Amino acid sequence: LPAQLSAKVLGLKRLTREDIIGWQRILHSAGWGGPSWPKEFGGTGWSSIEQHIFDEECSLAGAPPIISFGSRMVGPVIMAFGNRAQQEHFLPRILNGTDWWCQGYSEPGAGSDLASLTTRAERRGSVYSVNGQKTWNTLGHLADWIFCLVRTDSEARPQAGISFLLIDMRTPGITVRPIPLIDGEHEVNEIWFDNVEVPIANLIGEENKGWTYAKYLLTHERVNIAQVGQARRELKRLQQLAARQLEGGQRLLDNVRFRHRLAEVEIDLMALELTVMRVLSAEKKRRDPGPESSVLKIRGSEIQQALSELNMQALGHYALPWIPTALDADWHGSPAGAEVWAPLTGRYFNQRKTSIFSGSNEIQRNIIAQRILGL
Amino acid sequence: LPAQLSAKVLGLKRLTREDIIGWQRILHSAGWGGPSWPKEFGGTGWSSIEQHIFDEECSLAGAPPIISFGSRMVGPVIMAFGNRAQQEHFLPRILNGTDWWCQGYSEPGAGSDLASLTTRAERRGSVYSVNGQKTWNTLGHLADWIFCLVRTDSEARPQAGISFLLIDMRTPGITVRPIPLIDGEHEVNEIWFDNVEVPIANLIGEENKGWTYAKYLLTHERVNIAQVGQARRELKRLQQLAARQLEGGQRLLDNVRFRHRLAEVEIDLMALELTVMRVLSAEKKRRDPGPESSVLKIRGSEIQQALSELNMQALGHYALPWIPTALDADWHGSPAGAEVWAPLTGRYFNQRKTSIFSGSNEIQRNIIAQRILGL
Amino acid sequence: MDFELTDEQTLLRNSLQKLLSAEYSFERRQAMLQTPFGHSPAVWKLLAGQGVLGAGLPEAQGGFGGPVETMIVMEEIGRALVLEPYMSSVVVCGGLIADLGTEAERNELLPRIIAGDCCAALAHHEADARYTLSHVKTSVRRQPGGLVLNGTKTVVQDGAVADIVIVSAQDDEVGGLSLLLLDSTTPGFEWIRYRTQDGRSGADLICRDVQVTEQHVLGARGAGLAAIELAVDTAIAASCAEAVGAMDALNAATLEHLKTRRQFGQPIGRFQVLQHRMADMFLQATQARSMSFLATGRCREPDRVQRRRALSAAKAFIGKAARFVGQQAVQLHGGMGMSAQLSVSHYFKRLTLINATWGDVDHHVGIVGDLLLTAEQ
């Protein structure tokens, strides 16, 4: 892990495509390109607990995020449901950083209620012709490929007519337009498909079975969802900040009320960490932790949000200035010190997404009530 | 207000029937027997704001509670829907403390969903024969009369077949059995009706229109529901307690975290007090504050609960002992000081009822969402 | 306390609402966010034209009304998310000049402020003070031929668009704080101007051997802290009103979203969990409005303890309410709440920044708690 790169990550600076791809290449050359993949597909073959430890260490050391859409999402789907040709073509390219994947699920009319999606793919000889609009697409402007849920049968009941398609982002007819976000950064997009031709070979599994694959994917991703390593990192930042920020000349850390807030979030994080370990430990037996992942998603997002809020709160008036250039790695401008504090308020705003995306916390509580508690 | 009586109230001692009736007699002889009643029925004719100030002053001074089932509940119903004979008979007896009223609404199968009640009254000549069971009846063991919702038409849709009956508690066939409560005190009862004969003259208004009268009553009672005076009293107790309780030799009041808790509840109470005043001020124009009373009910109960919890928390280990005799007015036993702290844990347990009774806070939030917000 | 507005006050509210809905739609505001500092001289002149910039200032210099009028204006500013430096120019600096200025100073400056010809800002906060008003290291010292000012002020709100600035400094000669009323182009000033997260402006102000004279001192030398405290309390009341206006608008937008957005075959407002959430947002906003009345009614209260308790309680309560309403409005909007193209994220950002200004929730809860010690002794 290059020191310059980890400094960017720990400093909450903007990362370039090269930063992230570069890290994937480094991991790949060390044999760690697929920490969650079985050995037969070029992965490490690690147990869940080993993966968890690896993820935590990476986070704490300031490694860039892995492009999870490839490694943790479409990768496992291709392994489970793709054909031999798809596996041989796509999987190595994910491992070695050749292909950056993004996800085409949400639509303007289909957010939490994904099954009501309307982007359609019509079969025309050896291709599907895809038309429609996807939204809340993360980092698609950097991506080489997109995996999409598309409607291939509009007669069937909502879940039954959906297929899982892999689409090259360079195909003519695709338009990517940024959605300006609350923190002023470019992270998500709208994507239009206008008669986009996709070879039938890029269909995963069977036509109209896409919902099954998507559901598999939703429950496959679970432990990393708690983002414990990242939270540890933010807690450390917060403690350092509280020791440095002054309040009428006194350290903020010496403010009893603020220290209570620090302690509360630290305790919550301990409880989450241990619960992750318990889920992983149970997984040794059962393999599928199932709906407990909702517990991890809810608490993980709430703790991330609490931490980002406290980091902002620690700034006092410095929460106000918006200095987007200070998010660049090499910035040393004025006001002095902004390279440290400038990212924090934007991060607070940005982290509100964690309770909305990947199944809102309301949906997660529905899942707990219905699937675990049987209500 | 006799000093001995206010000392009992402020000390959270057990009150006797005589304490409460006696206070009503004192008020009556001062012309204040019906602070919320119009002059034509012997009340004070006060505006809502005057009533509110009177209630607050009474609470702060340590006056016993008014028997609200008579004064604030059945009284207004009799005024609005009773006939002349009922008004002339019952209303003066409420004012002068002759009749203690209680309420017969809830049933084992009908709590929040009151309209599903099954106690039935069948007409037999000049009487109704009442059969069924009421529950969560407050202080019925002290009462002379009970007002009941009973089913007089089992064919109609649930709300349409209900009548409003006044029943003398001494009528044969009535059995009152205490429900032992969480704090060990006797406050609520189950009441059985076994062929209880009630003169038709005791029907309020028209048969099968009882639901309308009950709804009128539910929205009539509103400002006092916030219990602001009582909360002020408990806040004062809490401040005194925090200044007296020691923590490793230091005053609990000097504990920054505890002081923050005190301040938070004080601020919440200020907001509630001002909101009560705003509702009352708007009432001058509109007369009916309507669903805003749900806001007062929710916040009033939450603040009462927070105060009772902090009073208990202030005790530390003294929250543990259960010394029911220390709730008697003349008790001076051991452990020393128990006359001060012994009531507080029981009160915390008891106050959990405030978010359940009189329309649970969940029902109140439904009302806000539906009636105010139109959801 | 009276909760009813007079006819004149209702007229002020209505005409301002009308002006802003005509001239300051969300789309117009989006365009203004593209300007360097959000401030639009045209809008500013429009407000001046309606007389709005005189609210709360003395009639002798063309102002009118008092704290209630300020509350009315600020509530509409909050509702329309107006980016203009009203708070700094009119409420804080206008108020300080009205309170402390000589007849000559008032006659010179207030009419210009009221006419929208001059924007003012207060440079008081410093890096290590956080919300402690008394913590000032900037100093003004005697030197041959006058006084010299040195120090660094941080996060001067609306500082990037200010024509004049009031700087607080430790006055070594007399003890205590003095306030200096200076032109923003005074030699020795270095301004570090920036945008704030909500699209307004701020600045750090570095003062290096700034030559001033006693003529520049606003009010009595050494008496600046009490004046700042009073000005900040006026600002807190105004902030509370702004937050109430913003919450009102945000709740209305969220309610509309709940009624129109459909998922799983029905409006999402049919889900009980969202109903209760919305009920709580309403409940918070209702009480916040009560507390805004309290802050307005008490912000000029001479009894310092009463004023302190009321203003800190109001700021703390409204801070909590604004946090809850803001976060939940974003949550209930789902992904759309994260988009800069809808107003909801802008309201959320503004409410967040109001919270971080003039003392946050913990700061003011702490003050109310500390007053218990005083009361108790």
Place this chain on the structure above:
Amino acid sequence: MDFELTDEQTLLRNSLQKLLSAEYSFERRQAMLQTPFGHSPAVWKLLAGQGVLGAGLPEAQGGFGGPVETMIVMEEIGRALVLEPYMSSVVVCGGLIADLGTEAERNELLPRIIAGDCCAALAHHEADARYTLSHVKTSVRRQPGGLVLNGTKTVVQDGAVADIVIVSAQDDEVGGLSLLLLDSTTPGFEWIRYRTQDGRSGADLICRDVQVTEQHVLGARGAGLAAIELAVDTAIAASCAEAVGAMDALNAATLEHLKTRRQFGQPIGRFQVLQHRMADMFLQATQARSMSFLATGRCREPDRVQRRRALSAAKAFIGKAARFVGQQAVQLHGGMGMSAQLSVSHYFKRLTLINATWGDVDHHVGIVGDLLLTAEQ
């Protein structure tokens, strides 16, 4: 940390569950609440008969296992709301005697405790200490012919049924605290016995010129505070397990209520707001269980800072969780939650009292916060 139980541990759990469901039903327990102090010698003997009273105590004296076994037993005690003085007798005093006692003391007392022939209690807290363990004013002083003990101990848990008592006192001669192991009938003791809110017993103990000798001192003189801290941490871990058992049972009862209680024509568990509330109760209990494992795993940790952080974090987290689960279980049961005839109110009361014992949430959050200062320096 291992989250899996061994086969022996699973057997312990199962046999204890079986015993308690057969012999300690809610109805039986209701009858025991009518006895003066909740303690039933018959039940106590039954537990002894199954060997349960030896959990966590040394094998040499007939005990078995360690903190995990204590956790298993306490969780079942919580689940069945057992009123017996297990915590005081076995966990706290049994543990202190095992840690500090001489071979002779251990051989004399532990077999009696394990056989259920002797109940013990710890008299440590004092009126003005709150949760500060070091605040002890009771003193033991040298006098001709031995030592003399004076002072008042308050809220001695299970004190009304104790046969022996361990009293802590400032030892003026050597400095620091000493622990005295005494018969509860020792001359000079005045016991003020009472019920506790949860149906167990407590007592204040007034010591007036109690004549003792150095033979009565448990462990080294002056070394009592560290021993008390370790014993209290063991007790905290046991409390956490008890709370987890109680929350588990309470959540199960509430879930059952949601599924069976009908209002408005459907089970109330169909209402989304109640579903989410129940989901949060489950979520809290799930995490509380994780923290109970942590407390159990760390309660004998020699590194004081690590132990302190883990145990205080667990107690604080479980205290919050227990408060939420308890209050909401009552709320979701409606009026029935207020009735003493259903188990829900009894679980709520017990959870409330666990919270007030061995330090409440604020106390332990404060400790975790203070450790940040140490870590940081």
